Amino acid sequence: MSSTDLLGRLRGVGRFALVEFLTMNPPSIVATALLPRAVVQTLFFTVLGGVLSGADGRRFAFVGGLAMSLVAVLIGDVGEVPVADKWAGTFGRLRTGVLHPFVLFVVRCWPYPVTATALTAVTIVCVGPLTGQSGLVLPLLSWLPVYLLMALTSAATVLAAALLALGRRAELLATNAVSFGILLAGGVFLPPGRVPVVDAVGTVLPIRHGLLALRAGLDGRPFAGELAAEALVGAGWLLVAFVVTVVQARRAHRLGIDDFA
Amino acid sequence: MRPGAALWMVWTAAVTQARMQGLNPGMIVLGIIQPAVFLAIxxxxxxxxxxxxxxxxxxxxxxxxxxxxxxxxxxxxxRGEVRGGTLAANLTGAHPGYLILFGKCLGALSHAAVVIVGSTAATLLVTRTPVRVERPGWALVGAVVALLSGTVLGTLLACLFIRTHYGTQLSGVLMYPIYLVGGMLIPPDVLPEPVERFSALISLRWANAFITHAVGGSVRPGELTVLCGLTLGYAVAAVWLFGRVTHNARSEGRLVLD
Incomplete structure (x- = not known):
């Protein structure tokens, strides 16, 4: 397959991803459901942080709550990408296609982290002034690429969790476990260093290193190491997703069954 | 309709729903993982x-x-009734269809409440956090009324969500506003005044206040009265809305009779 041919096919999958995204989330739903949810969720965590531990807690929860709003967008829809094929019975077709099923899954996920990051930008602008943190709005907007990185690493983790659990029809449990795992151990609301076991779990989850980098950057401290760690965690989960897809595809071929059955 | 027959129907619907629910992945997330994580953080x-x-x-x-x-x-x-093709049978039965819906919501939430309280107790034990309940009887009364209030709210929401294809997204939208203004984790007095006034219309705020005070040792009948009054108001709204929804469904021929 020539590179032009490959690019054409990838572009086709990317267009399909957009159609799939817009079918589940038309602009009216993005504006009336996804955006208000991102804003109010972040507002809730920010106010709660202030109630429980004062101004410092409010600032900590604002920065972390924004990352949690990314996860909320990704949890349902990225997990749905392979689930949709399972329920539609189209895995067999994907397996026999020119592009590897893993490539198809990954490319079909692209609209979700992009949308989640865009919603986060709006949330920063809305929640900052509402919670008396207008001074954080511009600095946080300048760190939006780090939120995009966290959205990508989280999407990779959700995809891997969904693929791992799909055979047992437990994708809902697996993807939500990722979400609550991030809320508990991602340094979103609970500052690192309070519960050692939680800290240990957090090191292999997305968001945690990204938030450490972002907070270090906001305070003017070095952040490159944590940023690299965040990217590494995302790559690790992407590798898990790849291995699961390959194993399932081979198993399906060998046993003559539908993938992930 | 005899009251005994209505109660029997509500009970049967509740037991059926609780059995259907079991400990499915959704319940593990909502009832076990969620309270544990919220408490921990x-x-x-x-x-x-x-x-x-x-x-x-x-x-x-x-x-x-x-x-x-x-x-x-x-x-x-x-939504599940429509998907399963059972809505038509519920609406054409001898008893009002909203009793079946209420019974199913009651079964779903009672089952969930047991799981939630169990997970909360386990988390408190594991984290060695003692919680002393000073007036257990009154706390239980508050919990039962809160459960009934939640059930009536569930009935109301079920009627709202049936009107849209995007019920899941709307469920997500409704979650956090009530977290924020419902007077539970965030005390109403930290909210701006208009929002605080609005939060007085949410029964969970009064349930939270009454139960917290009972757990702490004081009983405030006024809070319980407001909680009961709001629940009654929600019930009237739910019965009215159910009538509207089913009337529309009948006139549009969407009762999934095929």
């Missing part, structure tokens, strides 16, 4: 963790999770 973040704060946070987490379960589980029951 709030208790470990609080600056001063005295007895009163622990009691307040514990009651608030249980009610917050109950609200979430109301949206995701009870709110989807009517």
């Amino acid at each position: 709030t208790l470990r973040t609080a600056e001063r963790l005295d007895t009163a704060t622990t009691q307040r946070i514990t009651v608030a987490v249980v009610l917050t999770v109950l609200w979430n379960t109301t949206i995701w589980v009870a709110g989807g029951i009517l």
